[in-house]
Amino acid sequence: MQNLTLTWQTSGSAGVALFGAAYAAKRWWGKPGLGVACREAGTLLALFTLWQLVGHLSLLSTDHALDRAEWIHRTELDWGLPDEAAWQRAAREHPWLISASNYYYATMHFGAMIALLLWVFVRHRARYAWVRNTVVLTTAACLLIQFLPVAPPRMLPGNGFVDVAAEYGQSVYGGAVGGVVEAQLSAMPSVHVAWCVIVAVAVVVIARSPWRWLAVLHPVVTVYVVVVTANHFWADGLVAVGLLMIVYLVLNAAAGWRAANEGPAAVHRERENEKETAAG
Numbered sequence: 679m680q681n682l683t684l685t686w687q688t689s690g691s692a693g694v695a696l697f698g699a700a701y702a703a704k705r706w707w708g709k710p711g712l713g714v715a716c717r718e719a720g721t722l723l724a725l726f727t728l729w730q731l732v733g734h735l736s737l738l739s740t741d742h743a744l745d746r747a748e749w750i751h752r753t754e755l756d757w758g759l760p761d762e763a764a765w766q767r768a769a770r771e772h773p774w775l776i777s778a779s780n781y782y783y784a785t786m787h788f789g790a791m792i793a794l795l796l797w798v799f800v801r802h803r804a805r806y807a808w809v810r811n812t813v814v815l816t817t818a819a820c821l822l823i824q825f826l827p828v829a830p831p832r833m834l835p836g837n838g839f840v841d842v843a844a845e846y847g848q849s850v851y852g853g854a855v856g857g858v859v860e861a862q863l864s865a866m867p868s869v870h871v872a873w874c875v876i877v878a879v880a881v882v883v884i885a886r887s888p889w890r891w892l893a894v895l896h897p898v899v900t901v902y903v904v905v906v907t908a909n910h911f912w913a914d915g916l917v918a919v920g921l922l923m924i925v926y927l928v929l930n931a932a933a934g935w936r937a938a939n940e941g942p943a944a945v946h947r948e949r950e951n952e953k954e955t956a957a958g
Contacts, residue, residue: 693727696720718799718810725817743827743863744834750866750913751837759912762831762905763838769906770842779903780848787870790896794877802884809880812925816872819921824864832908833862839908871915872922874900 697720703713755761769775791813798806832841843849851862874897881893904910 693720693723696723715799718795718806721810721814722795725814743829746827747829747831747834747865747911748837750828750911751831751834754912761838762908762911765902766839766842766906766908770840773846776842776906777846777848779907780843780846782899782903783843783870783907783909784848784850786896786900787873790877791873794880798880798884805880805884808929809876809884811929812876812880812922813873815925815928816876816918816922817869819925820867820869820872820918821864823867823917823921826866827863828866828914829863830865830909831911842907843909865910866914867918867921868904868910868914869918870900870904870910871897872918875919875922 696716700713700716700720703716751762769779795806795809795813798809831837831839832843833839841849843851878893878897881890885893901915904915905912
């Protein structure tokens with residue numbers, strides 16, 4: 679499977695260009711709506727650039743990455759969690775399931791998040807800042823931890839794991855650097871799991887259709903996929919969800935503090951900003 683991921687240089691340059699376009703749209707072109715769209719796209723590209731850089735920097739200190747993964751797996755088994763290797767063995771009896779899981783892992787991580795952000799930005803602009811801030815803060819928290827290299831399960835064949843993406847020719851990772859493929863040592867915590875939960879929560883909270891609860895299937899499928907493809911341990915996802923819960927608490931506390939200290943004036947400014955954003 680071809681890796682369509684942008685390099686950090688490309689995404690960083692595109693982000694800078696979008697920030698420039700946002701400034702120009704608001705200052706000179708008289709299109710504040712276009713400016714907001716460019717700014718938000720630039721913010722997400724900047725976050726993606728940072729994620730790419732962390733993946734590269736993790737290669738600068740690969741010592742003990744496999745040892746940490748071994749420790750996580752051993753600790754999970756000691757605590758009575760299901761063995762991910764056993765789940766993978768069961769799934770490998772059905773080649774179509776493994777192939778589908780590889781594709782889901784490769785496409786839905788960014789696909790679902792991009793779809794969510796576009797939907798909220800276009801249809802529910804007042805809730806966009808909440809969703810965007812959740813994505814930015816949660817991803818940033820994950821990235822801070824990912825500076826400590828941790829190998830994914832698929833790099834532990836001695837523990838019974840198989841790199842099924844490579845086996846099926848569906849790996850999304852590029853060439854090796856010093857024998858290690860880039861971004862593969864930032865498995866803890868799982869941004870895949872964090873993002874899929876963000877998507878489900880946002881859809882359930884913002885949408886009004888009874889069909890919105892189907893969004894819960896996305897994190898259920900994602901967790902299964904990252905396990906049977908040996909991209910993450912249970913612990914990777916649990917830590918990611920824990921960070922997300924902290925972010926929700928922080929955002930809720932910040933909203934409460936702002937409402938208590940700024941009162942109606944803040945509400946008025948927010949409504950005026952929404953009108954300005956909708957213009958153009």
